[in-house]
Amino acid sequence: MSDSLILVTGGAGFIGSHLTDALLAAGHRVRVLDNFSTGQRSNLALDNPRLEVLQGDVADAALMRRAVVGCQAVAHLAAVASVQASVDDPVGTHQSNFIGTLNLCEAMREAGVRRVVYASSAAVYGNNGEGVAVGEDTPKAPLTPYAVDKLASEFYLDFFQRQHGLEPAIFRFFNIFGPRQDPSSPYSGVISIFTERALAGKPICVFGDGEQTRDFFYVADLVPLLVQALSAAKVTSGAVNVGHNQSISLNQLLAAIGEVLGSLPAVTHTAARAGDIRHSRADNSLLCQRFQLAPATPLQDGLARLLGR
Ligand code: NAD
Ligand code: UD2
Known part of the structure; x- marks a missing residue:
């Protein structure tokens, strides 16, 4: 085709x-x-x-x-x-x-x-x-x-x-996550918001303690x-x-962004979002069974590409 x-x-x-x-x-x-x-x-x-x-x-x-x-x-x-x-x-x-x-x-x-x-x-x-x-x-x-x-x-x-x-x-x-994800709303994907702010040297706000995890x-x-x-x-x-059946906390995410950039702006914490899911992770066995899943791009590499490093 x-x-x-x-x-x-x-x-x-x-x-x-x-x-x-x-x-x-x-x-x-x-x-x-x-x-x-x-x-x-x-x-x-x-x-x-x-x-x-x-x-x-x-x-x-x-x-x-x-x-x-x-x-x-x-x-x-x-x-x-x-x-x-x-x-x-x-x-x-x-x-x-x-x-x-x-x-x-x-x-x-x-x-x-x-x-x-x-x-x-x-x-x-x-x-x-x-x-x-x-x-x-x-x-x-x-x-x-x-x-x-x-x-x-x-x-x-x-x-x-x-x-x-x-x-x-x-x-x-x-x-x-990745390039072209629009960071302009407070409800945009967290990686788009954190990386845009990190590149601009603006403070980053974590909702809650940062120990919530995402896949x-x-x-x-x-x-x-x-x-x-x-x-x-x-x-x-x-x-x-x-998903990858992998949990990354926001604190781990921030550390990874900091490693790619060599530094991070100030990180502040405010109240967790009402109704926020604490831990979200996919069982991806059906995905692996039905599709050819290439090895996951490591978070660090994805962030480096997104950050242009
Ligand atoms: P996006 O906002 O970048 O893309 C959505 C696109 O749809 C935009 O180009 C927008 O202009 C267009 N659009 C919106 N309403 C339209 C309409 N009524 N008629 C024609 N075009 C319209 O978002 P995305 O992250 O690329 O999301 C793509 C799809 O994946 C969406 O269906 C979204 O719900 C789904 N999704 C995304 C995520 C994620 O993590 N990004 C997670 C779960 C599901
Ligand atoms: C994602 C999807 C949503 C829906 C949901 C299903 C996005 C943008 N949202 O919501 O569409 O599919 O999953 O479960 O993909 N956070 C901060 N600071 C910020 C922004 C976010 O700490 O400036 C936190 C937020 O409170 C949450 C985590 O980061 O704990 C992830 O937030 P998100 O909006 O990127 O995605 P999520 O999982 O809430």
Whole structure:
């Protein structure tokens, strides 16, 4: 399928733009559909003749019908990725995070496009499985509109698979990090915030004692998994966690940033975020079983690339 056309919704965003680069490098044609709410044109190789950009909204059903025409497969990454934004505006984010998925399913059914890779989230587990490696069968506890829409999207993809032969490959991302992750909101990924502030010599604020842990996953390790799912001969139903089954505390993260840069700005501590998950780690045995997982980029190396060292 090397020169086939792939639709990447949210392709101008952090993860979507890395996927788009990889697909173009592999010889594919890529159609990016993005409303540029958080995505940037500067993330895209706009001079590549194999790249087509559609500016618009996944909530626009007619646009979605046009967007899938001629596509071999779709990577559906467009979403309001901020959990806090979904809490502040559940109705608005629902248009992007749920109606967008439903529009895509209908458009794919009509056009006879089957394969779709979907970006779900560890948020579907809520606080369940906290402190252990969370397996995919862990009872779901979506605690925010963001998580509810992700889980509902998963269920709809499953329905379209059973009813209409759609081929969804659903990934539940844990904490992805790397270049192009937008650090501008207080709710941006912690690594994007800490590294931006460290580079600028601005104080870093840790919420709580810094002993909370996350399973950080470098974006360049994620992209080949998405590419495999787009092109595999068949997909197996059921969502798959994306993590390394490794716990890194924020204090360890800060030490690693300090090592890469040679120094750190002042680090202050404030109250832990209300409802913050203390420990989040993926059981990734299903991921390892279903996909070729290259050795993890060590945190230090990912940080060095992000920090331009
Ligand atoms: P991002 O904000 O950089 O990318 C999202 C992209 O979608 C942006 O380019 C944005 O402009 C676009 N978009 C948003 N709403 C849209 C709409 N209604 N119509 C068209 N385009 C729209 O975020 P990201 O971190 O790259 O996230 C990509 C996907 O992965 C999202 O679905 C997110 O929920 C999911 N995810 C990310 C993480 C993570 O750690 N980054 C974790 C779990 C899940
Ligand atoms: C991540 C995802 C979220 C959802 C959730 C599911 C991101 C940005 N968020 O939330 O979408 O999928 O996982 O469980 O990927 N922190 C600080 N200082 C800061 C910013 C953050 O101490 O300036 C702390 C924060 O309180 C938390 C940790 O860093 O303990 C990680 O925060 P995060 O927002 O990067 O990610 P998380 O796991 O809360």
